Amino acid sequence: xxxxxxxxxxxxxxxxxxxxxxxxxxxYILLLIPMERRGAGFMQDRQGPNRSYxxxxxxxxIRLFGYVQNMCDxxxxxxxxxxxxxxxxxILFRVxxxxxxxxVFLSPCVIPWFGPMVFEWGGQTVRIAGSIxxxxxxxxxxxxxxxxxxxxxxxxxxASKSKYSFLGALRTSAMTISYEVCLGLSLMxxxxxxxSFNLTDIVYWQEHHVWGIVAQPVAFFCFLIASIAETGRxxxxxxxxxxxxxxxxxxxxxxxxxxxxxxxxxxxxCINSFLIATLFLGGYSVPFVTTETMQAxxxxxxxxxxxxxxxxxxxxxxxIYRYSRKLKATTLSNRFEILREYSLYKIVAWVxxxxxxxxxxxxxxxxxxxxxxxxxVAVGSLATAIGTALIHLLVLVxxxxxxxxxxxxxxWTLPRFRYDHVMHLGWKIILNIALINLVVTAVIAKLVGGN
Amino acid sequence: xxxxxxxxMNWVERLYIFECLRGLFTTIKHAARGLxxxxxxxxISYPEGQPEIRNxxxxxxxxxxxxxxxxxxxxCGMCAAACPAHCIFIEATQSDDPxxxxxxxxxxxxxxxxxxxxxxVEACPVDALRMDTKKISFMHRNREDFVAHLDDLxxxxxxxxxxxxxxxxxxxxxxxxxxxxxxxMEVK
Amino acid sequence: xxxxxxFIILAVIALGAAVxxxxxxxxxxxxxxxxxxxxxxxxxxxxxGSPFLGVIQIMVYAGAIMMLVTFVIMVLNGARDSxxxxxxxxxxxxxxxxxxxxxxxxxxxxxxxxxxDATALRGSVSLTSETLFNMAQGGPGxxxxxxxLGLLLLSAMVAAVLLAKKRLGTVESENTEESH
Numbered sequence: 001x002x003x004x005x006x007x008x009x010x011x012x013x014x015x016x017x018x019x020x021x022x023x024x025x026x027x028y029i030l031l032l033i034p035m036e037r038r039g040a041g042f043m044q045d046r047q048g049p050n051r052s053y054x055x056x057x058x059x060x061x062i063r064l065f066g067y068v069q070n071m072c073d074x075x076x077x078x079x080x081x082x083x084x085x086x087x088x089x090x091i092l093f094r095v096x097x098x099x100x101x102x103x104v105f106l107s108p109c110v111i112p113w114f115g116p117m118v119f120e121w122g123g124q125t126v127r128i129a130g131s132i133x134x135x136x137x138x139x140x141x142x143x144x145x146x147x148x149x150x151x152x153x154x155x156x157x158x159a160s161k162s163k164y165s166f167l168g169a170l171r172t173s174a175m176t177i178s179y180e181v182c183l184g185l186s187l188m189x190x191x192x193x194x195x196s197f198n199l200t201d202i203v204y205w206q207e208h209h210v211w212g213i214v215a216q217p218v219a220f221f222c223f224l225i226a227s228i229a230e231t232g233r234x235x236x237x238x239x240x241x242x243x244x245x246x247x248x249x250x251x252x253x254x255x256x257x258x259x260x261x262x263x264x265x266x267x268x269x270c271i272n273s274f275l276i277a278t279l280f281l282g283g284y285s286v287p288f289v290t291t292e293t294m295q296a297x298x299x300x301x302x303x304x305x306x307x308x309x310x311x312x313x314x315x316x317x318x319x320i321y322r323y324s325r326k327l328k329a330t331t332l333s334n335r336f337e338i339l340r341e342y343s344l345y346k347i348v349a350w351v352x353x354x355x356x357x358x359x360x361x362x363x364x365x366x367x368x369x370x371x372x373x374x375x376x377v378a379v380g381s382l383a384t385a386i387g388t389a390l391i392h393l394l395v396l397v398x399x400x401x402x403x404x405x406x407x408x409x410x411x412w413t414l415p416r417f418r419y420d421h422v423m424h425l426g427w428k429i430i431l432n433i434a435l436i437n438l439v440v441t442a443v444i445a446k447l448v449g450g451n
Numbered sequence: 452x453x454x455x456x457x458x459x460m461n462w463v464e465r466l467y468i469f470e471c472l473r474g475l476f477t478t479i480k481h482a483a484r485g486l487x488x489x490x491x492x493x494x495i496s497y498p499e500g501q502p503e504i505r506n507x508x509x510x511x512x513x514x515x516x517x518x519x520x521x522x523x524x525x526x527c528g529m530c531a532a533a534c535p536a537h538c539i540f541i542e543a544t545q546s547d548d549p550x551x552x553x554x555x556x557x558x559x560x561x562x563x564x565x566x567x568x569x570x571x572v573e574a575c576p577v578d579a580l581r582m583d584t585k586k587i588s589f590m591h592r593n594r595e596d597f598v599a600h601l602d603d604l605x606x607x608x609x610x611x612x613x614x615x616x617x618x619x620x621x622x623x624x625x626x627x628x629x630x631x632x633x634x635x636m637e638v639k
Numbered sequence: 640x641x642x643x644x645x646f647i648i649l650a651v652i653a654l655g656a657a658v659x660x661x662x663x664x665x666x667x668x669x670x671x672x673x674x675x676x677x678x679x680x681x682x683x684x685x686x687x688g689s690p691f692l693g694v695i696q697i698m699v700y701a702g703a704i705m706m707l708v709t710f711v712i713m714v715l716n717g718a719r720d721s722x723x724x725x726x727x728x729x730x731x732x733x734x735x736x737x738x739x740x741x742x743x744x745x746x747x748x749x750x751x752x753x754x755x756d757a758t759a760l761r762g763s764v765s766l767t768s769e770t771l772f773n774m775a776q777g778g779p780g781x782x783x784x785x786x787x788l789g790l791l792l793l794s795a796m797v798a799a800v801l802l803a804k805k806r807l808g809t810v811e812s813e814n815t816e817e818s819h
Contacts, residue, residue: 042485043478047494136763140694147702151674154706158667158713166713173710177703197764221468319487326490334499413478414471 010121010382011128018132021113024274025104025267028404032266034067036408043412059344060337080255085161088252092159097250097257099152100264107145107271110138112200114284114392115291119385130200130284130392138199139191142275143184146230149268150176153232153239156261157249168248171419172232172239178426179229186222186434189441190215190279203283207290212280218437220280222430224406227272229426231265233407235414238422273403274396281399284392291388298384299367305391306360313353320345504585506612509569511586512560514604515579516621518630522605523579526553530571530580538564539571558601562589578617645686653679661733666712670705677701691764 007015041048052068053061062068084093112130119126135141150172157169190212191197194205206212213220229236240248250261277283286294294301324342327335367383380388417425463469485492495502504510514522526543542557572580584607591597609624620630656676663669677700684693771781 038485039482042482042492045481045485045492045494047485047489047492047496135690136765137690137694140691140698144694144697144702147698147706148678150702150706151709154709154713155671158709170710170713173706177706180698180703323489330490330500332496332500409475409478409482413474 008121008124008126011126014117014128018113018128021108021111021132022105024108025270026263028270028400029263029266030070031401032269032404032408033070033073034065035404036411037069038066039405039408040412043409058340060340062341062344074259077256077259082257083254085252087161089159089161092155093252094257096152096156096159097253097260097264099155100149100268101152101260103145103149104264104267104271107142107267108274109133110135110141110199111271111274111278112203112283113396114389115203116200117385117389119380119382121382130389134200135198137197139187139197139202139275139279142271143180146268146271147176147180149264152261152264153249156253160249160252162252164245164247164251165249168239168245168251171245172249175229175232175236175239175422175426178423179226182222182226182426182430182434183230185431185438186219186226187279188434188438189219192438192441192445199278199283203278203285206282207285211282216280216437216441218433219441220276222434222437223280224276226426226430227276228407228410229422231268231272231407233265233269234411235416236422237416238419241416269404269407270400273400273407276403277396277399281403283399284396286391286395291392294391295380295384295388298380298387299363299365301391302367302387303360303364305394306356306363310353310356310360313349313356317346317349317353320349502587504587506583506585506615508585508587509567509572509582511562511584511589512571512580512582512599512604513584513607514558514601515581515617516605518620518622518627518634520622521548522555522558522601523577524555524558524575525551525577525579526555527576529574529576533570533574535568535570536564536566538562538566555601558604560599560604561597562599563594563597583612583615642686646683649679649682649686652676653683667709670708670712673708674701674705677705689763689767691767 038048038050040046048066049069050063050066052066052072053063054068055061084090109132112134114130116130117126117128131138133141153172154169157165157167157172160166190202193209193215194202196202196205202212209215232239237248238244240250245251250258253261285291289301320342324339327338332338514524517523524541525546526541528541528543531537531539531541538561540557540559540561541555543553544556546552546554548554567582569582572582589597607618609618609621609627612618616626618624619626621627653676656672656679659672660669660676663672677696681693681696681701684690684696771785
């Protein structure tokens with residue numbers, strides 16, 4: 001195959017390794033579920049689930065701040081009986097939960113996880129795009145996939161032969177279609193400024209001009225609201241609103257079939273938060289620092305990164321030490337057990353801080369790779385490219401985690417909309433604001449840019 | 452009939468988005484409290500940390516004792532009559548003390564039926580029954596064990612009730628010796 | 640070579656789903672087969688170098704319009720139609736037409752054998768927009784036509800809303816979906 005020989009082996013390795021990013025939404029589920037449950041607890045002045053533990057020698061019960069709850073939930077869902085009520089449409093009932101979850105693996109393909117890697121290898125300049133598929137139609141592909149994922153809910157509702165599920169399905173389909181329109185239209189202003197559907201181009205434009213949230217604040221809010229509505233989360237979860245429809249389209253589901261819907265919903269949140277971070281918050285770009293500057297001072301950048309990580313480790317340690325001190329003063333009968341558990345965290349955190357400090361100092365003093373410019377593009381070694389990609393990836397992850405938090409935050413704050421209010425908001429308010437925003441942006445862009 | 456008219460919302464409130472932001476600010480404050488001031492959360496992690504219970508709390512019952520160690524109960528049956536849940540079962544027998552008519556032979560309280568209303572305590576004419584033991588957890592293997600018998604009800608330590616005079620009169624209490632003198636008579 | 644393999648896979652899926660559309664007795668299964676067919680077709684569009692067309696196919700047809708079709712089938716209680724015979728009088732007209740179409744397509748294949756260059760971009764975003772809106776060279780493009788088409792769809796939508804309103808009386812109709 002000539003297509004295989006046309007690239008060097010390192011290019012192939014990185015290209016194939018990039019497919020690992022398909023699993024990012026699934027990994028985010030592991031992050032989002034504890035974040036949601038503990039976060040919800042904290043917002044309501046509760047503690048949230050924190051009792052499940054793993055027992056290890058010497059340190060005793062390791063609770064990982066409630067993180068172990070994930071494994072318990074997952075295990076429970078996996079080993080429950082797969083149950084289908086009589087009268088359901090068997091094939092569709094089984095297939096429906098898989099649809100949203102399968103699409104989850106496709107959606108991350110177009111998100112640029114890091115800037116294009118440009119490096120020198122074997123005497124030639126290699127350029128590798130940051131997304132798995134560097135497509136011209138990136139954003140549209142994502143929209144298409146997310147509109148397809150609503151089929152899962154619709155089919156589930158229809159196949160369940162239950163009135164509640166059915167109503168939930170109808171609501172889902174109507175809401176998905178309405179908010180797809182708002183989603184697309186609110187984005188158009190930004191696309192007009194950038195002049196491309198390609199997400200890498202959008203990020204590049206933001207890196208060299210301003211972030212999308214500054215250029216298009218109205219569009220940002222419209223897009224945020226529309227994409228919250230599209231994931232079907234509160235305050236727009238009319239499709240599964242428990243006071244009206246028992247659990248909406250997944251009323252009849254249990255065990256891992258329900259789990260697939262659950263995971264599909266969380267992955268959808270992950271994808272949408274990555275999308276918002278990419279479109280409006282500069283994606284992988286580091287604030288106030290261009291990629292060129294970063295690559296020119298690779299050692300310094302890595303040192304700063306290590307410094308930030310070490311600082312986070314120290315902050316974590318401060319919290320642990322502070323809480324240990326408070327814990328010692330209480331009369332909890334298991335306080336020594338907890339302190340024993342915390343000693344493990346202390347050890348791990350101190351080791352991590354030490355490693356980060358050493359790495360940072362080493363990077364600052366000893367790592368200064370040479371860059372050279374080929375055709376106006378800074379080209380470094382493979383190590384520089386990988387370092388840049390790492391920093392980009394971490395920055396993107398931080399931004400997207402923030403938006404995941406926004407999802408949770410909004411869910412546990414705002415009351416649910418009534419169904420007709422949702423439609424009213426979508427068609428009569430957000431759509432019109434987005435249209436006006438588009439027109440105003442077009443006029444201003446024409447006047448200023450003359451393009 | 453009084454009709455209270457709500458203040459009409461002004462235009463900022465009707466825009467909804469600003470009120471949303473205010474609500475979001477409120478919840479983030481609470482979330483930050485949970486994250487950075489975890490120990491101030493009002494939740495008690497129960498079996499390890501016990502809640503503070505005042506002595507007016509209606510917990511498990513106990514039978515007060517005379518200075519000589521017999522229950523103060525005169526088996527009048529007032530508490531059983533007052534009990535709305537019919538969970539008190541009393542059998543009386545002749546008292547050994549000539550000054551007193553009856554004593555209890557059997558005094559059972561079924562804690563599975565008990566509603567902890569405290570009416571039995573109010574009804575008792577001789578202050579024999581109290582609910583200030585602060586024992587709030589009832590854990591047993593079978594239903595029969597939830598029925599507290601006489602020997603269970605009189606089994607309490609005066610040292611746990613240092614401020615209560617009546618409890619100190621019982622054997623083992625600080626005022627037992629002088630109370631015994633006043634009581635005068637040694638039964639048995 | 641690789642592209643040809645993909646093409647054959649996608650074509651088999653698309654054709655198989657298309658056959659399922661008219662073989663399935665239940666309208667919902669037909670609609671789902673149509674969705675599958677459209678997604679496969681979008682894959683073929685992407686394969687022959689017009690990703691924009693493919694994505695629009697997924698977004699508009701598979702995502703929005705087929706969603707509406709499923710919606711309608713579900714609301715109209717399509718389950719009753721599952722007893723319809725596979726062949727009836729209409730098939731007398733449909734089958735010859737299908738055979739004729741197959742013959743024409745086969746003839747076209749024979750005349751111009753299947754060979755395409757997957758690397759060449761045909762329908763990328765910029766090419767599509769140039770074809771549609773480029774007024775600089777060679778006339779006004781399809782700009783005017785495009786706008787008139789949009790106006791036509793809009794008027795059709797307004798008419799549909801009006802008709803629905805007349806039928807339903809004062810109840811406001813929700814049938815105002817976007818026509819792309």
